[in-house]
Amino acid sequence: MTINELAIDTAGVLRAALGDRILFPGDEGFDAARTPWNVAIDQRPFAVVRPESAEEVVAVVRAATGAGLRIAPQSTGHAAGALGDADLSRTVLVSLAGLRGVVVDAAAQTARVLGGSHWNDVLAVAAPHRLTALHGSAGDVSVVGYSLSGGLSFFVRSRGLGVNTVRAVQIVTADGALVRASADENPDLFWAVRGGAGAFGIVVSIEIDLLPIADIYAGMLLWDAERASEVSHAWAEWTTSAPETATTTLRVMSFPPLPELPPFLSGRSVVVIDGAIEETDAAASALLEGLRALQPEMDTFGRIPSPALVAVHMDPPEPTPALTEHAVLDELPPEAVDAFVASSRIPGLFVQEIRHIGGAAQRRPAHGGAIASLAGEYLIHSIAIVPAPEMAPGAMAATRAGVAALAPWHADALALTFIDGAGVDPARAYGDAWERLRELKAAYDPANVFSAARPV
Ligand SMILES: Cc1cc2nc3c(=O)[nH]c(=O)nc-3n(C[C@H](O)[C@H](O)[C@H](O)COP(=O)(O)OP(=O)(O)OC[C@H]3O[C@@H](n4cnc5c(N)ncnc54)[C@H](O)[C@@H]3O)c2cc1C
Structure with missing residues (x-):
């Protein structure tokens, strides 16, 4: 049999097992199904499957592994950049886009x-009970992809990483079994999946703790980017004494002139503090006084x-073509602030x-998983938009330069959720947990069936 004949034969077997849930190149809807939220990434898998129940996920894993194919679980494709360079020609992309729903237990404060x-799904059901969750800045990121990769929320300095709110998962493992992992059931797998995410299987449901927070003091302060140096120095100084109850971000944003943008952003560079x-x-209000004094x-x-x-963070509401880089910083002295302000003018940076960060994010809870805390006090994050594929090399150069500008202050750590490009050593996000995680990966997925955005 030639390779082409083998592929056609495999496709036939999969189609027989999965019916119209599976799409192959050339099928109507295949291109839409293979396109991730980060539309800069051109994913070309062997097939895309869109299961709508746990039983269908089991069928997918059994059929794909039976056919000798790898499996890449994906919920939204916000982290597709991290899969970007992977050869998916022998991989089935399993899109969980059709497996959505949330049930809140208000008395237990869990979901x-x-x-x-997505996080928006959780917030819609939790809010009527005056409950919320440790979600990130964008409501259309998936709960599983975010939570099982760490998760830096607006509460990260007071309440630690989002992953520590995970109580249990139901997961389909490489042998096609649907198992529950929690502190009491399959505790090794529960430890591994809290950080190992899609490298250990396809999560069909997750149970998380909610927080009794109905409202919150939050928002943003905005100035023209001409004030970037003054504002950045003031914010950096302010953060040195800000309590853990305050989680804020400083940004310089450069917008092209676009009619769909509000006038205060279109065609402007601005410096923003939000949180x-x-x-x-x-x-x-008393805490913000010093920053508000900058008018x-x-x-x-x-x-x-x-x-x-x-x-609050004004993340793009629609799928967006973007490249990003990040690094964790140990400190932010005035020289680092100067380097940040200069780097914000790098052409091509959006x-x-x-x-x-810091605060509770640095403290490892007693029963945490492979990722449970994050070293470092700050995180530098550079983002470039890639409107056309030929602009990718320039965008990559800009984001790399943006992060490199603060190299003297880089910590030996990475935030897993912010790993968004190929070629990053994921071990740096796991620290001491890496060795045990690798051993468990070998035990649970010896044939390395699962291809995750952040591989183990
Ligand atoms: C606009 C934007 C804003 C963001 N804001 C924040 C933020 O404030 N804080 C923060 O910490 N991060 C943030 N992120 C990063 C984001 O949390 C991570 O990229 C996260 O991993 C995305 O999860 P996803 O499932 O939506 O993406 P996907 O690309 O679909 O999935 C990423 C990985 O998660 C795993 N995965 C997803 N679903 C499943 C599943 N059901 N079963 C098994 N594995 C699964 C897989 O390994 C997959 O490769 C942001 C990203 C973007 C683009």
């Missing part, structure tokens, strides 16, 4: 979330309903941001 659900402060209005052109800080937090 059971189906494998492909959330878990304090009373009076205490939060921002816009000040939206105030008490908002918790679900409105996903709008966003140059520093997130304030």
